[in-house]
Amino acid sequence: MSRILIAGIVVFLALLALLVTVGVHEEQRLVTAAQIDRARQIEQGALLYEQHCRTCHGSNGEGLGALGPALHDAHFFTGRLREVGWAGSMHDYVATTIANGRITATRPLYVGDGEVAMPPWSRASGGPLRYDQIEALTAFVLNWQPTALGEVIVAPMPTPTPLAVSDAAQIARGRQLYGEAGCAACHGDNADGVANVGPALTGIGAGAGERVPGVSPEEYLRASVLIPAAHVAEGYARPGDCAAIMTDVQLTDLVAYLLTVE
Amino acid sequence: MSREPTASEQTTRQQPRRSVFAGLSWHEVRALLRGDPPTERPNPRYRAHTNSFFLHLRPRTYPAAATWITHTWFLGLLAVVLFVVEFVTGILLMIFYAPTPEQAYASVIAITYYVPFGALLRDLHRLAAEAMVIVVVLHMVRVFVTGSYKGPRAFTWLTGVFLLGVTLLLSFSGYLLPWDQLAYWAVTIGTSMAQATPLIGTELNLLLRGASEIGADGLLRFYLLHVLLLPLVGVLLLAVHYYRVARHHGISLPASVEEGEMPVAMRQSATRKIDFLPTIFLREVLVTAAALLALLAGAYFWFDAPLEQHADPLHTPLNTQAPWFFLWVQGLLKLGDKTLMGVMIPLISFILLAALPYWDRNPVRRWQRRPVAMTLGLLLAVSVGVLTYMGTASYGVVMSSAVAIVEQLAPEEGEGAFRRLPYAALTPGAYALDQPLPTDIAPELRDMLTTFAHLVEDASRAGDLNQGTAFVEIIERQANLKAVTLRIIWQPPDVDTLRTYTRTIYLHRDRNPEHAALRP
Ligand code: HEM
Numbered sequence: 001m002s003r004i005l006i007a008g009i010v011v012f013l014a015l016l017a018l019l020v021t022v023g024v025h026e027e028q029r030l031v032t033a034a035q036i037d038r039a040r041q042i043e044q045g046a047l048l049y050e051q052h053c054r055t056c057h058g059s060n061g062e063g064l065g066a067l068g069p070a071l072h073d074a075h076f077f078t079g080r081l082r083e084v085g086w087a088g089s090m091h092d093y094v095a096t097t098i099a100n101g102r103i104t105a106t107r108p109l110y111v112g113d114g115e116v117a118m119p120p121w122s123r124a125s126g127g128p129l130r131y132d133q134i135e136a137l138t139a140f141v142l143n144w145q146p147t148a149l150g151e152v153i154v155a156p157m158p159t160p161t162p163l164a165v166s167d168a169a170q171i172a173r174g175r176q177l178y179g180e181a182g183c184a185a186c187h188g189d190n191a192d193g194v195a196n197v198g199p200a201l202t203g204i205g206a207g208a209g210e211r212v213p214g215v216s217p218e219e220y221l222r223a224s225v226l227i228p229a230a231h232v233a234e235g236y237a238r239p240g241d242c243a244a245i246m247t248d249v250q251l252t253d254l255v256a257y258l259l260t261v262e
Numbered sequence: 263m264s265r266e267p268t269a270s271e272q273t274t275r276q277q278p279r280r281s282v283f284a285g286l287s288w289h290e291v292r293a294l295l296r297g298d299p300p301t302e303r304p305n306p307r308y309r310a311h312t313n314s315f316f317l318h319l320r321p322r323t324y325p326a327a328a329t330w331i332t333h334t335w336f337l338g339l340l341a342v343v344l345f346v347v348e349f350v351t352g353i354l355l356m357i358f359y360a361p362t363p364e365q366a367y368a369s370v371i372a373i374t375y376y377v378p379f380g381a382l383l384r385d386l387h388r389l390a391a392e393a394m395v396i397v398v399v400l401h402m403v404r405v406f407v408t409g410s411y412k413g414p415r416a417f418t419w420l421t422g423v424f425l426l427g428v429t430l431l432l433s434f435s436g437y438l439l440p441w442d443q444l445a446y447w448a449v450t451i452g453t454s455m456a457q458a459t460p461l462i463g464t465e466l467n468l469l470l471r472g473a474s475e476i477g478a479d480g481l482l483r484f485y486l487l488h489v490l491l492l493p494l495v496g497v498l499l500l501a502v503h504y505y506r507v508a509r510h511h512g513i514s515l516p517a518s519v520e521e522g523e524m525p526v527a528m529r530q531s532a533t534r535k536i537d538f539l540p541t542i543f544l545r546e547v548l549v550t551a552a553a554l555l556a557l558l559a560g561a562y563f564w565f566d567a568p569l570e571q572h573a574d575p576l577h578t579p580l581n582t583q584a585p586w587f588f589l590w591v592q593g594l595l596k597l598g599d600k601t602l603m604g605v606m607i608p609l610i611s612f613i614l615l616a617a618l619p620y621w622d623r624n625p626v627r628r629w630q631r632r633p634v635a636m637t638l639g640l641l642l643a644v645s646v647g648v649l650t651y652m653g654t655a656s657y658g659v660v661m662s663s664a665v666a667i668v669e670q671l672a673p674e675e676g677e678g679a680f681r682r683l684p685y686a687a688l689t690p691g692a693y694a695l696d697q698p699l700p701t702d703i704a705p706e707l708r709d710m711l712t713t714f715a716h717l718v719e720d721a722s723r724a725g726d727l728n729q730g731t732a733f734v735e736i737i738e739r740q741a742n743l744k745a746v747t748l749r750i751i752w753q754p755p756d757v758d759t760l761r762t763y764t765r766t767i768y769l770h771r772d773r774n775p776e777h778a779a780l781r782p
Contacts, residue, residue, distance in 0.1 A: 004544050005297060011551045018558055026378055037375040039770035042743055044571075046768040060739070132368055132572055143740045152741040155690060 038139060045140025048133055052121070055252070056112065059219055061144055065226025066111045067251070068118065072144040095138040100125050113249070167256065174257025177250055186240065191261045198240055199233045205259035221255045284314035294540040307539040320538050321508055327532035328513040329542060333408060336549050337401035338507075343553050344394040345496070348432075351387040352489065359439065361485035363478050366441035367572045374569060385561035388568075391433050393557070395587050398429045406618075406639055409627030410514040416619035418511070421503040423616040428496040430587060435488035437585050438481065443675060446573035447582040449484070450476055455591065458600035475575060517627035570675045580669055581655035589653030590646045596653070611642075663726035664750040664763035667717045671710070672748055672767045679710060680746055685771040688736050688744050695732040718750055727752040742771035 050059075058064045061072030070076060077090070084106055086093045101120035102112070110117050121127035122134055129137075146152040178184060178191070186198030193200030208217035225242050232238070283291050290301050300307055311317045327333065358377055360369045373380035402422060405411055411419035438449040453476065457467040472479025507513060514520070519532045536542065570579075584592045594603040614621075622635060629636055651657060661669070672680045687704035695715040699708055714732050722730035730752040737745045747766040754761055 002297065004548055005295075008544065008548045008551065011548060011555055015551055015555045015558070018555065018562065022379070022382060022558075022562055029381070030376070030378060033375040033381065035772045037371065039742075039772035042740070042770050043768040043773060046739060046743060046745065047766075050766070130572065131364065132371075140740075143743065146741040154738045154741065 041136040041139035042143050044133070045136035045138070045143075048129070048137050049140055052129075053137070056118065059216070061141070064222060066109060067226065068112065069107070069110060071141055072148050074148050074150070077145050077148050091138060091142060094141050095134055098122075098129075098134050098137050098141075099127075101127070170253050170256045171260055173250075174253040174255070175261075177254045178257055181254070183242070186242075191258075199236065201258055202261055205261070208259075217259060218255055221258050222251060225251065225254065284310040284317055286310055295544070297540050297544060307537065310539060317539075319504070319508060320542075321512065322539075323535040323537055324513065324542055325515060325533045326536050327515050327519045329536060329545075330516060333404075333516045334513065335400070335404055337397055337404055339546060339549060340397045340553055341394060341401055342500070342504075343550050344390045344397060344557075345500070347390040347554070347557065348387065348394065349493070351383050351390065352493075354383055355387055356489060361439070361482055363441060363481055363573070366439065366481060370440045370442075370569060374567075381567075382561055384567040385565050386557060389561050389565045390557055391436060392586075394429055395433055398426050402426060403639075403643075406635075407629050408514065409517050409629065409632065411619045412622075412625065412627060414511040415506075415514065418503060418506045419619050420616050421499050421506070423612070425496065425499050425503060427612065428492055428499060432488065432492045432496065433587060434585060435484045435492060438476070438484045439488065440569055441481065441573045442568075442570040443573055443577075443579050444568055444570045446476065446575070447579060448585050451582060451584050451592065452588060453480075455595075455600070455604040459605045460601055463601075463605075514627075517629075521626070521628055579674060580661065580665065583655040584653065586650070589651075590649035591653070593649030593651070593653030593657075596657075662763075663721040664730075664752065664761075667714070667721065667750065668748050668763060668765050670717070671714060672746065672765060679713070680748075680767065681769060681774065683707060683710060685742070685744070685769065685774070688746065688769065690736045690738050690744070693734045693736075695734065714748070722752070728755050729753045739768070744769050 049057075053068075056064060056068030057071050058068075061070060063070030063073070080086075081090060081093060084093075097118070099120065099122035102117040105112065105117035112118050119127065121129045121137075123130060147154050179189075183191075186194055187201050188194050188198070191201040193202075204221070205217055208220040211220055233240070280287060286294070286306055287302070290306055293299070293301050294307065308322050311320065311322050355373065358369055358373045358380065360366060370384070373384055375381070377383075405419065405422070434449070434452060437452075438445045453467055453470050456470055457463045459466050468474070470480065470483060471477075472483050515533070518524075519529065524532070583589065591604060591608055594607055597603055624632060624635065626632055670678070672678050683706050684704075687706040689703040689707055691700065691703070693699060693711055695711055695718070699711060703711075711734055714734065718727060718730045718732040721727040727750065730750055733747075733749040733751070735745075735747040735749070737747075739745045745766055745768050747764060749762060749764040751760055751762050
């Protein structure tokens with residue numbers, strides 16, 4: 001009997017000790033857990049951004065010409081709320097913008113994909129994303145703040161990403177757009193260049209990845225059309241007058257053509 | 263002249279305290295807890311069994327041998343303890359959980375990351391649920407082996423099999439509630455079996471899911487099953503089950519005592535009566551406390567209740583599998599027809615199991631003398647084991663090598679080797695793994711890349727990934743956020759273009775608390 005009693009006391013003391021340990025560490029656990037959850041959201045947001053947003057806002061939030069403004073940007077984090085007269089928090093501004101999109105832009109420069117400046121993303125507004133996904137995207141966008149404000153430096157990385165374009169129909173549409181958008185006037189009918197007017201674009205898909213560190217061939221080509229001043233080809237003193245306003249789908253087709261033109 | 267107060271006077275004087283302790287004096291309670299003999303005559307401890315509701319459920323005495331650890335292994339008691347733990351933790355979880363597709367996942371996230379002790383609650387609830395399945399099955403095995411289902415205990419066994427059914431269904435219905443990918447697809451597979459029931463399949467499936475796909479209605483139905491109907495049925499069944507054990511036939515004597523030819527003295531000591539108070543009571547308190555300690559330690563130090571990505575009806579995960587305790591059904595399904603294998607065989611096995619005491623009329627209880635029953639039982643156990651193995655997602659399902667390799671290192675769900683690397687070891691760079699690696703990268707990363715290269719090389723040599731080469735790209739995308747891209751390029755012999763498989767995962771420094779430099 002006394003054996004049971006001793007065992008009982010030991011077990012109860014152990015139980016008590018464990019409960020106290022759990023209790024004492026709970027406050028710290030909650031702090032850690034909140035950080036883990038934020039990290040989880042940022043990771044998820046990064047994946048969603050890659051799928052849904054970079055075609056307008058750029059892979060690194062640098063903005064893409066008339067398609068979408070820069071989000072990885074000091075002004076966005078310091079002056080934007082005042083500019084639009086938003087009284088709430090940055091988090092709410094970003095979350096609301098993503099959820100509801102922008103039918104018309106607050107700045108005439110931005111045409112988005114030509115139909116709406118930025119489509120709504122939340123299910124409530126007819127978009128494809130759930131509430132938790134919008135929260136994750138918000139966490140991801142807000143995580144640009146330290147680098148945008150220069151508090152943290154992220155090393156740029158040369159990333160040669162071979163983009164396999166194989167959709168013949170898409171390339172054909174791109175080829176047609178190339179003519180319609182007036183590119184041929186300066187770059188030649190077959191993109192083989194016009195002396196002193198515009199460089200040949202043949203084979204540019206292979207080399208574009210090496211031009212600027214951290215910029216993929218696809219992005220390099222998009223940027224060349226959207227923001228001609230972004231990159232200037234070798235041998236040219238001034239940026240070419242390549243800018244053309246087109247929808248995002250059109251631009252993707254055109255880039256597919258340029259990536260493959262031989 | 264002073265005299266000792268009579269027992270009844272004492273009772274009156276100590277009335278308030280005595281009514282709390284089922285009529286026992288404080289003195290007596292102390293003696294009881296220390297395992298001392300009764301302080302009053304007649305033994306007040308027997309009276310407690312009439313005074314107290316909870317004690318009246320328990321027999322006053324047990325024959326010694328019925329309480330041998332090697333006879334019951336405390337498994338029935340442990341099942342009750344786990345059931346109670348499920349009730350308590352379940353009610354606390356209900357405070358924070360919301361059973362709608364819009365809120366369910368978010369509420370489970372909130373419980374895990376933001377509710378004080380919430381993660382522990384979830385871990386406990388899940389761990390105890392899984393333990394309960396195991397304990398109840400073991401309890402059944404012990405009743406089978408000790409031959410305790412025979413004679414007057416036939417109906418007790420029958421209620422027991424239904425209790426096992428309720429236990430499994432409770433676990434299964436709880437599986438859906440977090441509304442993550444794991445939950446959604448496991449339950450989709452599970453309920454699709456209902457569809458295969460002859461005659462009423464479609465109706466049954468509709469009844470469970472509330473629509474052709476699991477959605478808001480299905481979630482609400484599973485929720486109500488889980489928190490209301492099944493616990494209610496479980497408690498009622500347990501009441502019948504235990505009432506029979508306590509009042510009808512008592513716990514069986516070990517067959518060796520009942521049937522064996524024992525020396526008289528040994529027999530006498532095996533059948534002598536032991537009081538519930540204090541002996542059995544103290545022993546049960548000890549076992550309960552030890553079980554709680556093990557459960558709490560398991561939940562706190564070791565077990566993490568799983569939570570995958572939000573349920574996504576449009577994205578079937580690579581590995582969908584039923585909950586582990588139903589894997590044997592999934593294994594059966596791989597053998598053939600859905601109706602026969604998925605519904606009829608489990609149903610018939612259940613009926614045969616429930617009716618076991620009614621068709622096994624052999625009165626002998628010792629397992630050594632029941633070769634047929636033991637062989638059949640062993641056969642059943644082995645088949646369930648083999649079927650469970652066959653039911654796992656990896657068995658008999660061919661995944662393309664490239665996907666399998668990437669899934670192994672950087673899985674869609676769960677951690678995987680790349681996620682386990684310390685954040686700082688992920689040196690940004692582009693690594694072509696068929697070339698010598700740069701010398702200045704972290705050793706952990708070097709090992710990881712070498713593993714990846716070997717996996718692709720092996721598959722290449724085996725002919726799966728002809729001329730396969732692997733690439734890894736690590737880019738710092740944001741403050742404390744890196745993108746890791748895994749790519750395998752190979753040349754299938756029958757086509758002339760190269761094939762590529764690419765997956766990018768994102769890793770945030772703080773995701774892995776062991777590696778993060780967490781500041782409060
Ligand atoms: C929720 C599930 C269950 C609970 C809580 C439970 C509880 C108990 C308890 C407390 C006892 C007293 C003896 C002991 O501890 O072994 C008992 C005995 C018994 N149980 Fe269960 N049980 C459950 C499931 C089952 C199952 C699945 C079966 C068999 C299919 C079963 C068959 C029996 C039988 C036949 C006895 C009498 C054993 C004897 O007299 O030796 N029970 N049960």
